[in-house]
Amino acid sequence: MHLVIGNKNYSSWSLRPWIAMKHMGVPFEETVIPMALPGTKAAMLAHAPHGLVPVLKDGDLVIQETIAILEYLNDRFPDRGLWPADLAVRAKARAISAEMHSGFAALRRDCPMNMRRPVRKHIPSPQAQEQAARIDAIWTESRNTYGAAGPFLFGQFTAADAMFAPVVNRFHVYDIPRSAVSDAYMATMMAMPAWREWDAASRAETWVIDSSEVA
Ligand SMILES: N[C@@H](CCC(=O)N[C@@H](CS)C(=O)NCC(=O)O)C(=O)O
Structure with missing residues (x-):
């Protein structure tokens, strides 16, 4: 799995799936896109069409929106008790x-x-x-x-x-x-x-x- 996130200091939405995946023990790669820079939007759009982070990639599947990512993690790892x-x-x-x-x-x-x-x-x-x-x-x-x-x-x-x-x-x-x-x-x-x-x-x-x- 691959999680695309923003700056760890500021990206509140990114923290949510990241801390869930770490706590669940799900291995993943991460890409940090620094926010509020001239190339930020293009870099985010290269990962998902809504142009925001976080984005979770699982093979060819690209999932945007934090709550959908958390639901996917729950469905994908039903034994981990995410809900x-x-x-x-x-x-x-x-x-x-x-x-x-x-x-x-x-x-x-x-x-x-x-x-x-x-x-x-x-x-x-x-x-x-x-x-x-x-x-x-x-x-x-x-x-x-x-x-x-x-x-x-x-x-x-x-x-x-x-x-x-x-x-x-x-x-x-x-x-x-x-x-x-x-x-x-x-x-x-x-x-x-x-x-x-x-x-x-x-x-x-x-x-x-x-x-x-x-x-
Ligand atoms: N509704 C989205 C909100 C995501 C969001 O607003 N992410 C911010 C970073 S915390 C973002 O990507 N901002 C765009 C930017 O910095 O250009 C979600 O639930 O994931």
Whole structure:
């Protein structure tokens, strides 16, 4: 398999399938396309017609869109438990993942993912604060209701954790208020070997995207 991604420091969508594949133990090659450069769009279009990353290639099959990549990984490796096994719990995991995929635009705009940003308090717009509060509630409720079998949102690591991984970085580096339960969940995510590998690689990158650097 071959995963095409953007800069590890900034590409929030890329982190999601990458951390899932690493955690699942799926071997893959990766290509990093640095973003916000003159050749970025052409380089992305060379891999998939929507001109975005991530893109997963499995032989001749080219899959765009993060949520479709995660679904494909679940179908391709059904023994790895990328979604919870229980029907109702799986539905809840998919519901919060769908919220993440389609929502929280103000938070994403005001607080871009930036792995190597030093932790520094940033107070985003009121709308972004409302969205952060919803995410805090999602994490707290998931942990309290479904998390007994492990430290992730649904106990074991699932696609829902992959979907929220970039937001863990945002809550951390912008010091966004959260519950003690969410704080412990964030610590779990940031202690994952896959997280540490991605984080170290992001710090080794030299590209800087000024528009993603929030004071
Ligand atoms: N809906 C897409 C969003 C992907 C996306 O917006 N990716 C960003 C990078 S995080 C991108 O490719 N931006 C284009 C660019 O930088 O030129 C998905 O779910 O994968």
